[in-house]
Amino acid sequence: MKNFQQINLFIFLNGLLIFDFLPIHPIKIFAKDLDLSDLTKINNNSPQFKPMETQKGFDFSISNYISKNKMIEDLKANGDGLFNLLAFEQKDLEEEFFVEIDSDLQYRDKDLFVAEGNAIIYLSDATLSAELVKYDLTNKILTVVGNVIFKKGEQYFEASKLIYNLKEDTGNIYDVYGLLDSKTFGEDFKLELDKNAKKLEKLEKIKGTNQPKYINTATIGLVNKFEDDKAFNITDTDLEIPKISRWRYKTNEFIYNSKTLESKKIYFTNDIYNKPQFIFLSKNFSAEIIDNKLRLLSKNSWIILDNKLKIPIGRQSVIDKEDSLIRWGFGADFDDKDGYFFYRSSYPKKIFRDFSLQLQPYFLIQRALKGNTNAFRAKNTSVFSGKEKNDISFSDYLALDLLLNGKEKNWNIESKIQLNSLDISRLDESLRTKLILSKRINLKNTQKTKSNITNDYALNKISDIQGDLNNDKFLNNFIGIDETADSKPNFKEDNSLNIYSEKNKQTFTNLLDIQIYNIFREKVVKDFATEEIHFASGFNIANKKAWLNNEKYSSLSLIYDLGHFKSKSRSVDEFRELFRNSFVGQYNYQFPIWKKNALDKTIDKTYKFTPNVISQSLDWSTAIQSGIFLYSDGSNQNVLKFKTGPVLTIGSFKKKILDYTKVRANYNYTLKEGQSPFSFDNIDDEPRINLNLQQQIFGPLLLSFDTSVNLNTGSYTNVKYGLDFKRRAYSIGAFYNSTDKSAGIKFNIFNFDYSGLSDKF
Structure with missing residues (x-):
């Protein structure tokens, strides 16, 4: 009897094992049964599952093994282009596309391979995770459901559901919210994954934003691209999207294949907080791979400001400006x-x-x-x-x-031609031309050093450094000595040129600029007149250095120019045609007298009117400029200019009334020996005071006033009025210069860097 029971038990266990390997029976012996249809209703905002320490459940049947490998092979053959496109980038793979699948439970259900519970698809340089992954082996349809998260480098999106038909090369993604990081494209698509690694980290969403900091500004047109000295000239709404490092975006649905990604309506914002102040709305949006290059295009674009003002800007290229x-x-x-x-x-x-x-x-x-x-x-x-x-x-x-x-060959070539009338008989008066060959060499190799700037005072001073180093009045206007009222114009920053150490509070920049020029009828804007160079050709070289050391800012520029000029004589109405050698040096030094220390480290939601923490301080700024100009007729002009004065900044620009004031004043004194034979570069030696005032009036409204006062005559020149509407994410500004009767409008979008991702807006 005992032997009979043992035989029956042996037969039963072997029968159970054989029955388990039959492909028609999807037994789930390691996990609780789950109604798959319910997963389509999972809240997209539910928290991401954490990696489990318990043993995962698998159906170890041969059929399951084959079906999983079939899914992997299909994704290897068809998924590379798709997943690159989902990250808004295209990359040519040099190696085989790698795919692996992990989950709490994997099994086969008829013609479906199913991975459920913390399911994640590992790709060569990306991950796609969800609560359920299904793959139809016959029809080759991939379905990813429930808390869908895709990550490739810094590119990220979350969605409620993703469907991809590998046979038809079509698919859809629903309820998408993501982050597009354009500054890391080059890095994101050079990632490698160890194919032999068994322990792979699960993807987790970083809630909230950390360490937000202002980087720089992207300008939307409304200014003259061709000639900076023109009067009011709204050129276009040229949205410089590549200048913005990180964009948050959302859309109800993406329709895609391996070559195109489309959305009827998609929203982008540069703002790091909700409710976003600036939104770029794209209707009939498409991302398309053309000649192995990704192009993002909006056929109908709008700018939405504070969810109140909606401005149409037409058809735009969102990323690629070609x-x-x-x-x-x-x-x-x-x-x-x-x-x-x-x-x-x-x-x-x-x-x-x-x-x-x-x-x-x-x-x-x-x-x-x-x-x-x-x-x-x-x-x-x-x-x-x-x-x-x-x-x-x-x-x-x-x-x-x-x-x-x-x-x-590493030389930048720029040619500008302007015709102010197409009447050929007026060609000698309507035509202006400029041809410039230039090259910038970074003498301080910073390519392997990443900027780590978190100090707002340092950020503002680095902005000043870039202003000085990019101030090419010497090179383009050929004056040689700074003749304008604003000695620190607003130029776009390039922090990649700087090495900064928060520990030592130091930064250093060292540039060598080389330029060859040929011009016809170039305007030169001076303090008290606008002159014109009829013809000039020449060569110049400039070494520009800047330091920020313990909050003391210095810059030094050394410039040599050799040119042949034909221009109006200083003394009579006739042309002079001469060679000119010029040697120019300029040294700037600015140090803090007082600095408010109890400042926020970074901005938060309370900062509605400024993209960065205002560095409140009283600084003293001093500049010394010298120049020697030698002309081929034997004449010369030697100049020494001294400028000094305070720069006061108070207020955080957080309150609604009079919470920001900035005053800059400097006294200018010039020593001069000799005269130039030309009118355009004859240096004015009369003493004057330059004044600049910026004052918050109410809320986002900022009033500004600039002028230069001649102390001998009491006359005011370069009187400029400005009114700006300042917000955290953008600003709109208008100005009027009463001296040359010019006006202008500028629309700025501010660029932020941060880690993490805010909640869906």
Whole structure:
């Protein structure tokens, strides 16, 4: 009897084992049964599962093993292009695409391979996790459901559901919210995964943002691209998306295949907090791979400010600026174009190798309505005669700018051509040209050093450093000595040129700029006049250094220029044609007298009017400039200029009334020996005081005032009024310069860096 029982038990256990290996029976012996349909209703905001320490459950049948490998092979064959596109990037793989699947439970259910419970698909350089992954082996349909998270480097999105038909190469993603980090594209797609590694970290969402800091500013057009000295000229709404490092985005649905990614409506924001102050709305958005390059295009774009003002900006290239997209604009130039005009602008169009051409035709409204022009001399008069009223033809209604940019053997090549009338008979007066070959060498190798700047005082001073180092008045306007009222103009920062140590509070920049130029009718804006160089060609070289050491800022620029000039004589109405050698040096030093220490380390939601913590301080700024100018007729001009004065910044710009004031004042004294034979570079030696005031009025409104006061005559020059609407994520500003009757508008979008991800907006 005992032997009979043993035989029956042996037969039963073997029968159970054989039955378990039958593919028709999906037994789940290591996990609780789960209604798969319920998983489609899982809340997308539920917390991500943590890695489990318990033994995972698997169906060890041969059928399950084969079906899992089949899914992996199908993804290897078809998934590479898809997952690159989902990260808004395209990369050519040099090695085989790697795929692995992990979950709490894996089994086969008829024609479905199922991975459920903390399911994660590991790819060569990306991960896709969810609560359930199903793969239809017959129809080749991948379904990922419940707290879907995709991560590739710094590129990230979460969704409620992802479907991909590998046979048809089509799919959908629903309820998407993600982070696009453009600054790490190059790094994200060079990641490698150890194929032999058994322990792989699970992907977790970082809740909230950490250590937010302002980096720099991207400007939306509304300023002249071709000539900085033009009057009010709204060129376009050129949204420089690549300048923004991190964009949050959301959409109800992505429709995609391995070549295109589309959405009927998608929202982008640079703001790190909710409710976002700035939103870029893209309708009929598409990401497409063309010639192995990803291009993101919005066919119908809008800017939404504080969820109150909605501005249409037309068809835009969201990332790639090489698309030839046509845009319309409106502006005014009262000197060369007789007032207001319409224009039609295009993005730079590649013509050959690394060279691109941009065209901007104008229709001069005010000139056409008046029926005459005041921008040219009378016929058959001297080149030094004043401008007079002239009759016009239809060709005078039109103007054209051309900008050619290129690169050849590490040299930047830029050619600008401006025609203020298409009437050929006025060519000598309407034409302005400039050809510049330039090269910048970073003498301080910082390529392997990452900037670690968290000190806002240091950030502001580094901004000043970039302003000084990029101040190319010496190179472009050929004055040689800083003749303008604002000695620290706002230039775009490039912190990659800096090495900064928070521990030692030091930064150092050392640049060598080389430039070869050829110009025809170049305007030179000086303090008390606007002069013109009729013709010039030459070469210059400049070494520019800057230091920030224990909050004391210094910069030194040494410049040599050799040029051949043809321009108006200083003393009589005639041209002089001479060679000029010039040696210019400039040293700036700024140190804090008082500095408020109890400042926030980083901004938070209470900062509604500024992208960074205001460094409140009283600084003293001093500059010494010297120049020696030698002319081929034997004349010379030697100049020593001294500038000094306070810079006071108070207020955090957090409260609504009078919570921010910045005052800069400096006294200018010049010692001069000799005179220039030219009018354009003859240095004015009269003493003056330069004043700049910025004052918050109420909320985001900031009033600014600039002027230069001649102490001998009491006259005011370069009087400029400004009114800005300042927000954390963007700013809108307008100015009017009463001296040259110019006006302008600028729209800035602020760039932030941070870790983590805020909740869906």
